[in-house]
Amino acid sequence: MSTPTSAEIFTPLDDPDPATPGDPFTRLRYSYGQLLGAEDFSAEQRYFLLRSRLHNAALHGYGTVWGLKVGSQENETALTLTCDSGLAIDPLGREVYVPQKVCLDITGLAATRFWADLTAPPPAPGAEAAADNPQRRVYVVLRYRACLSEPVPAITQPCSGQDAGLAPSRVLDGYRLCLEAAPPDLTGLPIRDITTRANPPADARARLLEHLLDPDTPPPARLWSGTDDAPLLLAVLDLEPVGEPAERVKLVGSIDNSVRALLPAVQAVADLALGIHLEAAGTAARFQAGSLQSRAGEGADAARSFIDFSTTRPVMVASLATGSVRVLRFDEANKQWQPVSVASQTPSAAGLALVIDEVLPVGAPIQVCLLGTGAEAILDEGGQPLAGAVGEVVPPGVGRDACLFTVHPTTA
Numbered sequence: 001m002s003t004p005t006s007a008e009i010f011t012p013l014d015d016p017d018p019a020t021p022g023d024p025f026t027r028l029r030y031s032y033g034q035l036l037g038a039e040d041f042s043a044e045q046r047y048f049l050l051r052s053r054l055h056n057a058a059l060h061g062y063g064t065v066w067g068l069k070v071g072s073q074e075n076e077t078a079l080t081l082t083c084d085s086g087l088a089i090d091p092l093g094r095e096v097y098v099p100q101k102v103c104l105d106i107t108g109l110a111a112t113r114f115w116a117d118l119t120a121p122p123p124a125p126g127a128e129a130a131a132d133n134p135q136r137r138v139y140v141v142l143r144y145r146a147c148l149s150e151p152v153p154a155i156t157q158p159c160s161g162q163d164a165g166l167a168p169s170r171v172l173d174g175y176r177l178c179l180e181a182a183p184p185d186l187t188g189l190p191i192r193d194i195t196t197r198a199n200p201p202a203d204a205r206a207r208l209l210e211h212l213l214d215p216d217t218p219p220p221a222r223l224w225s226g227t228d229d230a231p232l233l234l235a236v237l238d239l240e241p242v243g244e245p246a247e248r249v250k251l252v253g254s255i256d257n258s259v260r261a262l263l264p265a266v267q268a269v270a271d272l273a274l275g276i277h278l279e280a281a282g283t284a285a286r287f288q289a290g291s292l293q294s295r296a297g298e299g300a301d302a303a304r305s306f307i308d309f310s311t312t313r314p315v316m317v318a319s320l321a322t323g324s325v326r327v328l329r330f331d332e333a334n335k336q337w338q339p340v341s342v343a344s345q346t347p348s349a350a351g352l353a354l355v356i357d358e359v360l361p362v363g364a365p366i367q368v369c370l371l372g373t374g375a376e377a378i379l380d381e382g383g384q385p386l387a388g389a390v391g392e393v394v395p396p397g398v399g400r401d402a403c404l405f406t407v408h409p410t411t412a
Contacts, residue, residue, distance in 0.1 A: 017094075017146045018171055021226035022046035024054055050224045053093030057190055057223055062091045062232065063261030068098060070140050070235035070255050078107045079249055081140070083177055083234070089263055090230040091189040092223050094144040096175050104177065109138075109239065110246035117181040121238045135252055139180045140235040144228075147172040183259075184231035190218040234260050271393050285312040286387045286394065287380040290351065292404040294366050296359070304343070305356040309368060309404060311380075312390065315347035319379035323371065325354065329408070330365040337367060360408040368406075372399035 027047040028040060067086020072079065081104040088096045109115055118136035123129045148168035192211065194200075200207045236259050238252040290310035297304035307327065327340040343357040360366065371377050372386030377399050379385055385399030394400050 017144070017226070017228040018042075018148070019046050019049045019053075019146070020224050020228060022050050022224045024050035024224055046224075054220060054223055055093070056089050056095070057091065057093030058220060060089065061261075061263055062089050062093075062191070062230075063263035064088050064232075064234070065263050065265075068142065068234055068260075070237075070257055072237075072251055072255060073103075074251055077248065078105065079239075079251060080105050080107075081237075081255075083140070083142075088142060088232050090142075090144050090232050091186055091191055092144070092228070092230040094230070095173065096142055096144045096232065097173065098142075098175055098177075102177055104179075106179070106239075107248045109179075110241040110249045114179070114181070115241075115246075118239075119181065135238050135240045137236065137238050139183050139233060140237070141178045141180050141184055142232045142234050143176045143178060144230065145174045145176045147174045178231075180231075183236075184233050186230070188218060188222065188227075189230055190220045190222050192217055232261070286396075287311065287313045287382075287384050288387050288390045288392065288394075289370050289402040289404060290390050292366075292368055292406045293410040294360065294406055294408040296362075296409050303357070303359060305358065305360040305408065307354040307356065307366065307368060308351065309354075309370075310351040311386075313380040313382070313384075314349050315352055316379040316381050316383070317347050319377070320345055320347065320352075321376040323376045324378050325352070325371070326369040327354065327356065328367045328369070329360055330367075332364075362408065364408045366406050366408050368404045370402045370404070372401050 022043070024047060026043075028044050065087040067084050068088060069084045069086075071082045071084070073082060074080070083098065083102040083104070085098050085100050087098075090096055115136065118138060120129065120133040120135055121137040148170070149172050150168060150170040151166040152169045153165055154167035192214075194207070194211045197207075197211060197214075201210060234257070236256045239249040240252050242248050242250050288311065290312060292307070292309040294305065294307045296302075297306060325342060325345055327342055328337040329340050330336075331338045340356055340358065340360070343355045345355075346353045354368075370386055372388060377385045384397070386402060387394040387398065388400035389402040389404065392400065392402075
């Protein structure tokens with residue numbers, strides 16, 4: 001993307017999307033000997049492309065899928081905005097892919113006609129707007145852009161112009177990064193936001209049903225009608241001119257990337273909501289540490305204490321080393337954790353049993369640290385490392401230490 005040098009570059013351009021208008025509900029039917037032309041092949045592409053966009057917009061929504069962080073590089077003489085590579089889906093269901101980091105030099109922005117369109121940032125809550133505030137707010141917006149490329153010779157009509165003998169042979173799904181004076185207006189786009197409903201039913205299913213049956217939902221035909229503007233807000237920043245007349249602009253505060261819509265994967269939402277990594281049916285549970293209990297010794301073992309913890313899979317005996325398990329108790333007098341010597345550690349099908357050659361104080365906080373990393377990592381019988389405690393999300397084959405806490409002796 002070239003560096004803008006004039007105010008006109010900051011104004012979004014109209015880039016017609018060749019996939020629209022179209023019809024995602026009508027497809028070609030082929031027959032032997034059928035004569036096909038360019039429009040037939042275009043209709044074939046539009047059918048699948050528009051159905052994909054309908055799926056994206058209706059079942060997933062819109063927003064940043066990953067990346068596209070807006071940052072800055074500033075020194076005494078220049079200010080450059082940056083946008084990392086990434087992927088987004090706009091409100092019309094189109095994937096917007098930025099393949100590499102983009103740099104936008106805005107040093108001389110205050111000397112352009114675009115600066116006159118900008119307004120001062122709103123005042124803090126409870127404060128009055130300053131009449132002479134020199135700061136200006138700018139919105140960083142991402143748009144889908146279809147680019148026609150790779151012209152090839154084409155059959156032309158008689159008396160056509162000099163350039164009529166060429167026609168683009170490729171459509172590149174590109175993007176346009178813009179600075180704008182106002183946030184995007186998404187009015188009329190097929191966006192459904194369940195959080196904006198007034199007086200929703202308490203029952204979750206009833207609330208969802210009311211949302212889906214809402215007759216005021218924007219019609220999805222906007223997705224394939226040819227009305228192609230569907231901007232995505234990425235960030236907001238405030239600028240201030242330097243010099244009189246303004247020679248350059250400087251960034252005020254930090255760039256706010258939190259204003260954007262987010263579109264995380266379903267897996268990420270499940271991980272956040274449930275605290276577990278969803279796995280296929282029948283997949284064995286990860287090797288993780290479970291519950292922890294401590295108890296005082298009795299009879300001949302009155303001078304000992306015992307700690308038991310469960311694991312989701314049996315422990316490999318050969319993997320246990322001296323430092324694989326550490327036990328600590330909190331010393332109230334010194335206000336610090338003190339190591340406790342482990343006399344023996346015995347694995348079982350349910351977990352691991354530890355014997356402590358001392359009487360732990362009643363009510364003492366106990367911490368047991370199990371290694372899932374390093375040279376003394378605990379393995380299961382299949383050779384997989386301990387993947388933290390139950391509930392942690394750990395990628396397959398990755399080890400993670402687990403720290404479990406209880407109070408001695410564990411209350412029943």
